[in-house]
Amino acid sequence: KQEVTQIPAALSVPEGENLVLNCSFTDSAIYNLQWFRQDPGKGLTSLLLIQSSQREQTSGRLNASLDKSSGRSTLYIAASQPGDSATYLCAVRPFHPNFGNEKLTFGTGTRLTIIP
């Protein structure tokens, strides 16, 4: 059974600093991995999606990497801003013999606070 872990559960950093969020998963047989942002009381906003054949994806100040063999992904945020404060979730989509029926497995998230 796939397990997805995000450590730390909470992180506070001063504005302007670069930071890294971590996501680890136990089963390397994945189809893709996705990073989401969730603001309080809101749904999920997709940030980056990395296919299993890819090593990284970039969007603006965000860079996500994937190392399938070690079961790890990182989300790098450059030059952090107060508006980056939110909970960040990673989710793994596994391979499934009956493609299309697989379920996302979510991590428990990292609550990020950027201090002005």
Add this chain to the structure above:
Amino acid sequence: GAVVSQHPSRVICKSGTSVKIECRSLDFQATTMFWYRQFPKKSLMLMATSNEGSKATYEQGVEKDKFLINHASLTLSTLTVTSAHPEDSSFYICSARRDRYQPQHFGDGTRLSIL
């Protein structure tokens, strides 16, 4: 980008009431929609998966008679919490997927509070 609209965003009602939550894909046709439940400071728990025109597939431990799911069209799925009780209070989030090759797109969630 793909937009999923969820309505209402917040519901407060008395115990015993049935509550319907709508999930619409606004700019694409969704062959599959998903319903999740999220407890405070916890991650998302999949409740059920619905394919358009078919009965929903419920996850283990989710009462299908309690949580009625209808996916009658390619742009609309509804979740009805029947005879809701305080323990049903939670944050419910839907997502929609165009086809099996595409990622899921999430709605903004519905905060359900049962008094």
